[in-house]
Amino acid sequence: MPSHVFADRPAPQPPERGTVDALITRTLLLRGDMDAVRRDAVADDDDVQGRWQRALCDLAVHHLDDLGAHLGQLKEGLPAAGAEPLAGEPSGHGAHAHPGTGGGPGSLLSRVGSAEWDLLTDEVSWSDELYPIFGRPPESGPLSLDELPSVVLPEDQSRLTSMVTDCLVDGKPIDGEFRIRRPDSTVHTLHMMGEPVLDSDGCTASMWAVLRDVSDLRRSERTVRETQDSLRRREQIARTERQVAVELQEAVLPPWRGPVRLPQGGPAALDLAAHYLPSAAPSRIGGDWYDAMALPDGQSLLTVGDLTGHGVGATSAMAMLLGALRGMAVAGIAPGTLMGHLNELLDASAQPALGSAVCCRYDPAARTLTWSQSGHPAPLLFRGGTGRALTPPSGVLLGAMPGTAYGQAEERLRTGDVLVLHTGGLTAHRGADAGEDGLLALAPRFTGAGTAQECMRVVVEEYGHTERQEDACVLIARVGAP
Structure with missing residues (x-):
């Protein structure tokens, strides 16, 4: 999707390629170091401290993978529809690709897609990555803004409606999350970022958005919270037991x-x-x-x-x-x-x-x-x-x-x-x-x-x-x- 021109600011210039290459290299090195730390953080089910450390490591790895994926997209730029990788160059991140961050099924790149809804023609444009995110076959076509709430969980539909309305009516950027239920009944959390596209008169002509499947990331964050809460409870119990033990010892x-x-x-x-x-x-x-x-x-x-x-x-x-x-x-x-x-x-x-x-x-x-x-x-x-x-x-x-x-x-x-x-x-x-x-x-x-x-x-x-x-x-x- 080409860069959109907004009425209130000029189009951003792309970063220099060498700068992005250096960031990718540093991210991959940090990812490798994080893997080593995660391997050392193995803990059994009874070790709450160890489980919390492992959960934090997993969360950090998710963030690094996301960063690597986004830097890879930034380096490659937007490929033409149906374009093949250059000869001798892998798809996805190019020569700096890290295992698991390419564009194959289940990779981070396949969990990020983009869409544009044209308000004047009612046309909808989805990138190829967006179909597997919604679990929707490409031949079924993209979902319109009116159809989108049908796959959203009932308790999140009002949130999505409010974000879209604020964007289309008040020109506010979209930055929020909602949960969808795929045809296979699995629930996924999507993070949506987007903005209205203005015409020459400053009126909203369309809305574009980038959607990312953050289900794994949110699960890791939830695991960190749960293990941290469990650790706090264990520490509180330990403090109480220690106080009782001290008082009993002093009494005897x-x-x-x-x-x-x-x-x-x-x-x-x-x-x-x-x-x-x-x-x-x-x-x-x-x-x-x-x-x-x-x-x-x-x-x-x-x-x-x-x-x-x-x-x-x-x-x-x-x-x-x-x-x-x-x-x-x-x-x-x-x-x-x-x-x-x-x-x-x-x-x-x-x-x-x-x-x-x-x-x-x-x-x-x-x-x-x-x-x-x-x-x-x-x-x-x-x-x-x-x-x-x-x-x-x-x-x-x-x-x-x-x-x-x-x-x-x-x-x-x-x-x-x-x-x-x-x-x-x-x-x-x-x-x-x-x-x-x-x-x-x-x-x-x-x-x-x-x-x-x-x-x-x-x-x-x-x-x-x-x-x-x-x-x-x-x-x-x-x-x-x-």
Whole structure:
């Protein structure tokens, strides 16, 4: 279709061919880079973040394909009706054509067509590309302006009528979308841009328009919106769950944050300090715990542990397990037997999980520590400027093997001894040995510390800013003078 001359402005001049070639080359290079990014954005159905990234990549690819198609048309110019490609030159984009952007069926060029409706003669002129866009055989001829609404969805007919009326009566440009139903019952979204063509007297003689099938583009945009909305909902749920987990954890763990002595005022009492170290990822609140409490028989309970999982499920399971542990300790059940009961409780839980723990009873009169463990790092004993891990009795992870018997060990403590109980995840490296080795290296610094709180400050200085993958708990007990 030749360029139209409007009464209010001169006809635009075509761009230089070399400039368009350079734009096409840059677009194709960017399209290739985008393909590489899209291949890396593969995600499964449960990965909302990945699906959103993939949808954005698909949308960007659609825009780049459209840009490439339009630049190709701009470069080639309007071919004469029935013209064949020049010898040795491919159809569509010429030598710079990208796969999928030529003029074949299903390509982007085949999804862009033009039309002109002559108001004086009622003649209608459609480009060849417009027939497949409407799913209409060429022998049926083009649709007149009166016939066009018949293929438009009822809810979009008033929009189309308003656009055409504004163009013909008020001389306003057309720029809008509507949906059509093809003969095969498929629904497609068309974007229509057009203007009135004025005669020498300034009256509307005809209307021309370019129509583009933007169905794939709108589907990609809709996918981006839906996945983004889903991602926001997931993030809101995650924030809520994290808040609930934090509040539950704070409600269950001991309320004391400063130094504590157990038993209070007694001989050879334990000077205690504890600290919770969160992971680098705020959402990974797990089932770690620490606890210390005076028992009715004058002894003291010391325990740390960790359950698998994160979030509300892990913290609620931790609350259940810690409550049971406290109750059995108050009832006077020895650490080894107590650990066996916890194993059965976790195995019978409605939400199966695995856990590791250390449970200790300290007798200040005899200065003996009786303890048991279930696949957990052993307590560390610091004495005389050196440290060592206590030899662990037998024990497997809680919930792993029902009916398992847990061993029990005993250690005699001295005045000034420092006992450190900790959970895994203390360092950025995986494995309990990494945290154990790092803590043992602090032995000289513990020697100069006069209280458990001063020892804890050393630990926090060393590990408080570590980008750890999991959260961790540390409980420090220092044996006082008789």
